[in-house]
Amino acid sequence: MADPKEINMSHTGALSGVRVVRTRRIVDRVLKGLAISCVGLSIAFLAVIILSVVSISLRALTQYQLFVVLTPTLERLLPESASNVSDIGNNMEGFNTLVLEEVHSVLGEPLLSDSNHIELFAPLAVASIAEATAESPNLLGVSRQYRIPISSVFDQYLKGQIADESFGSLSQASMFSEMKPSAAGRASGDLYSVGFREMPRDIKTAMNRKRADLPSIFVETDNAIFQVISVADDQLILEKRVGDIVPEPDRIDYRVVWTPEVQRAILDQQIAEVNYLKRAGVIRPALNLRFLSSGDSTYPELAGILAALVGSFLTLIVTALISVPIGIMAAIWLEEFAPRNRLTTFIEVNINNLAAVPSIVFGLLGAAVLLNFFGLPRSAPIVGGLVLALLTLPTVIIASRAALNAVSQDIRTAALSLGASPMQMVIDHVLPVAAPGIITGVILGLARSLGETAPLLLIGMVVFIGEVPSGVGDEATTLPVLIYKWSTGAERAWEPLTAATIVVLLIILVLMNVLASYLRQRYERR
């Protein structure tokens, strides 16, 4: 211990060399640990965000739909006044009636159509069927199975989003016995009772709750659904909600809806009927293909992202067509040809500043100049693309300049010494070498513009777009604006749709980045 100290003292004077080394090791280790934990923390945050978004979006993957066999006929659907077959396409009421008749034939009494409450399906849900029938009249008179998305409230209920529920089986229950209506003191429906050996704990807990948040308890068989209205010693007193009684059902289930009726968007009667339709196979889960194939709607179950997707694509095309050539050419001039003087320094500084300008300012500029002064159409991809091009331009210029700057000076002098003109030098030698960097910068800039929301809000792209836009002059919206719009929706059903749109946008952005790195590698290998 003493020896090294002596040796070190002789070499380094006041500070011991051993101590220096030890301190350095500790500092190194601490810094390394900090760096690793920072990376770990950011990965953890990212994972939490992505997992939560993806898990919410999975709820939008499927939706509950009515599977009904309809027979549209000319007599039923064509009003006497109209003579053209294509008028069928406008007769939503006629199709609605056809569907409702089908549903009521299963349910028995038409209780759901009570106009004070939410309808089983949106009136517009039959629009696609009506249009299809009007377009191909050979569907008339044919019995076919049609699918209609049920109202988002019922859909959300069936996905467990509206009410807390527990289920179980009354395995040792005895048969139903009909009681006299007066026995339970309520005369609203048919009363029955069911006996059991042991009361399930859920039901016991539910019955002990305070009156204000009393859960609803249902007893279900394949043919009928009852609601428990009181409990006697060894039997439940039931009121029939829907269906027909069968003397000896195969199994008897119970359902406790813990959320009290006043606190949820769906009534006891509606719960009974939806569950009955589900048991009957009329309501079934199916893939929500409409999400990818239709435009926006006021009804969550009918809303899709196609219009916004096309709007985003059109806007991106305009942005790319403007910002890429201008940006690359500006970068070439600044980097290769411009003299170094006050003017070019001023331009350089301002391009760098432009990259730091909040994007909403560009939106204001677009609204003031493009809409008010030049009178371009509101909400159009052409205007959105122009505004986003301004936003992307500095990014493209800066990335392209960096890529050009990184090209070895040797290549330039080699080309010049062979008698190439400066322009030949740039086009033949510098640009091909800088291409991967430029392409990466361009794609990252465009990806950023694809995710931009604020400037588009100001030029009126936050509008309801049900129809897919067909050109850059049509009214349109984009994916991030749609996300913003849907995220402000009051109904719970918008939440999974918003998450699913975010996932679609993320997938597109990831694909763009993959494309950027693929192009980069491909060009660098050459």
Add this chain to the structure above:
Amino acid sequence: MAAADDNLSEWSPSAAKDAESVKVRCHNVSVMYGDRVGLKDVSLNIPDRAVTALIGPSGCGKSSFLRCLNRMNDTIPDAQVSGEIIINGVNVNSADVDPVALRASVGMVFQNPNPFPKSIFDNVAYGPRIHALADGKEALEAIVHRSLRRAGLWDEVKDRLSEPGTSLSGGQQQRLCIARAIAVSPDMILMDEPCSSLDPVATARIEELIDELRARYCIVIVTHSLQQAARVSQQTAFFHLGKLVEMDDTGRIFTNPAEGRTHDYITGRFG
């Protein structure tokens, strides 16, 4: 473009034959980099069909002088060249000479091998292509093959002309650069320390090549290696502090220099 063509024809070797064997006459050539003097009042003659070596310590102005001969100093911001440099009867430093056309007749090889990141063939073919020297594909191939043969690279690369030039070894890359330079049929070849990044074997190969090329071209080589200057050159010019100290036959410079400073430098007293 017409003016450039005229210049080209004036510089062609056939036109130069009538004159005596002086290729370049320089009179009071100075180079300023902003306020800094790079080269001061250099006057010398460079012989044709011979190798002229420029030696001197770092920063002595020998590279600056070399770059005057094909006006590569133009590519450096704030470099100012003055004086007369007459090649084939034309002052290349005058404003009406197109440096792009000049460089087509004065080839240059650099310190670091700098092939283009393209195929071996395209490296050599680039010059002939931009100057439209070849009429058709066969003629272009002929130029490329001849240039590679003259640069002594043909046997090593004839089976892989489509491979990237950067895949060759350092010495091969430098010979590729020489092939690229002679593909445009220049009068002169300028070499700026062409062997400083090469190993001794590759250096020997390049020196052999320079000796062979001497029969056809006027070669000016900047080198830090006095042995190399002694081996390859016929004329040697010694630069010091931006000035030409002396220029003479290589043999005399290395055995019996007129100036004391030259003697001190070649015997290793400074530099």
